[in-house]
Amino acid sequence: MQTMIGVIGGSGVYDIDGLEEARWTRVETPWGAPSDEILVGRLGGMPIAFLPRHGRGHVHSPTTVPYRANIDALKRLGVTDVVSVSACGSFREEMAPGDFVIVDQFIDRSFAREKSFFGTGCVAHVSLAHPTCPRLSAVCADAARATGVKVHMGGTYLCMEGPQFSTLAESLMYRSWGCDVIGMTNMPEAKLAREAELCYASVAMVTDYDSWHPHHGEVDITAIIATLGANASHARTLVAGLPQRLEAERAPCPHGCDRALDFAIMTAPDKRDPALLAKLDAVAGRVLKG
Numbered sequence: 001m002q003t004m005i006g007v008i009g010g011s012g013v014y015d016i017d018g019l020e021e022a023r024w025t026r027v028e029t030p031w032g033a034p035s036d037e038i039l040v041g042r043l044g045g046m047p048i049a050f051l052p053r054h055g056r057g058h059v060h061s062p063t064t065v066p067y068r069a070n071i072d073a074l075k076r077l078g079v080t081d082v083v084s085v086s087a088c089g090s091f092r093e094e095m096a097p098g099d100f101v102i103v104d105q106f107i108d109r110s111f112a113r114e115k116s117f118f119g120t121g122c123v124a125h126v127s128l129a130h131p132t133c134p135r136l137s138a139v140c141a142d143a144a145r146a147t148g149v150k151v152h153m154g155g156t157y158l159c160m161e162g163p164q165f166s167t168l169a170e171s172l173m174y175r176s177w178g179c180d181v182i183g184m185t186n187m188p189e190a191k192l193a194r195e196a197e198l199c200y201a202s203v204a205m206v207t208d209y210d211s212w213h214p215h216h217g218e219v220d221i222t223a224i225i226a227t228l229g230a231n232a233s234h235a236r237t238l239v240a241g242l243p244q245r246l247e248a249e250r251a252p253c254p255h256g257c258d259r260a261l262d263f264a265i266m267t268a269p270d271k272r273d274p275a276l277l278a279k280l281d282a283v284a285g286r287v288l289k290g
């Protein structure tokens, strides 16, 4: 199978440059419209799809991002490896604004979002103990280091609902839980990527110290936006470095991301809802066909 990179650009990252044969494409999905058209093309000879998570012009809030449509659309286009690029607050002194954190764990505190492609008529339970792909994460870390930014390998991302930032009490509590960074979007994105059998890596770019830090006061969106600009430029350089670090002919994921549904579907074949099965054509076609 051919490798195809899918990049989901977060706040401040609404396009990428350097693509050959680039065109913005509208993709319809059974889960509605994705956040925006998707920029498809080739980068360093490798097929790539770029989707701005909030849409160009930042239209969608973290709650209204159509997460299922976004992941389905990338899968439908042939994407095999999803790189999520996000802004985040930091709970660690050493994870400073401008640093990149290659996230490997999540605590999901979001509550107003659809979190699964499956449900009544086709129930599935995928494993999420290791929600990111170590192979793809290592590639992202290497590409991030090459941009010159400080890279932290591994970190726990607290996903809050938002759109308001945390209270001081919440910020202190998340810190006491051992969280490293905080954002509003990587869940349910990572869960859905796993259900869709896509490798998923999360590059979290620190913009602020949330509100716990005694010397940095509360989160200030103006300061965040100032940091976003430099982070976004490093993110674009990181993305440009991905194709040379990935195999064009893709070996199966050694961590099994691309086989996550092998034993996950619980609903007996004769009890499955044909309407839901039809919606699952891209996400679960591999295991539902035949």
Ligand SMILES: CSC[C@H]1O[C@H](OP(=O)(O)O)[C@H](O)[C@@H]1O
Pocket: 009, 010, 011, 012, 053, 054, 061, 062, 085, 086, 087, 088, 162, 183, 184, 185, 186, 224
């Ligand atoms: C602009 S600060 C808050 C906003 O930024 C992050 O977005 P993304 O994860 O898409 O980069 C954060 O999650 C909030 O949505």
Ligand SMILES: Nc1ncnc2[nH]cnc12
Pocket: 087, 088, 089, 090, 160, 165, 166, 182, 183, 184, 207, 208, 209, 210, 211, 219, 224
């Ligand atoms: N402190 C913060 N909390 C939640 N999301 C963020 N995105 C960037 N900074 C953030």
